[in-house]
Amino acid sequence: METLLPNGTIVLLKGGNKRLMIYGRKQLVTGEEEDIQTQGEEISEQTMYDYIGVPYPEGYISQEYTYAFSHSDIIDIIFRGYEDQEEEEFQKILRQV
Template identity: 50%
Template sequence: MKFSELLPIGTVVLLKNAEKKLMIFGVGQTNETEHVDYDYIGVMYPEGNMGEGTQFLFNHSDIDQIFYRGYEDEEREEFINRIQKMYDEHEKN
């Protein structure tokens, strides 16, 4: 996985075959029940988090359209570099 290609949190997207936009609020997520990794977790836009069952895991390939790209700065770049390094080291082992 190339974390540098991930969209920043705050990005608003529409998934393929979806009618409702989602806002990304996390990257590099794991479904602990199924032990499956996903690129993103999002909530409905503009409603936001409305409790259990309103958070959606999805991958970059599921995105049909990007409406707004979230905030990026040096801190995010450092974060992406750190998680990429951790992921690469985990893959070696």
């Protein structure tokens, strides 16, 4: 995948029944961040995920309700977040990470 979805995008994950809103991309999760939920993956030292999201429409509740996931975990894109020239420039940076 060349381009990550923009912040504000609403998605549904495989096996999920609650929509999530993406609020961060290229997230490095360490084993110390026990409250962040992942798609059933074991976190050893550090794991890079494409996205970090929160339940929609609630938004951020606590770190316990924060989810790290990758693009391959998404089964449906409900709404695509805002994109402009600044987002396009940022996508160039994200491709290098």
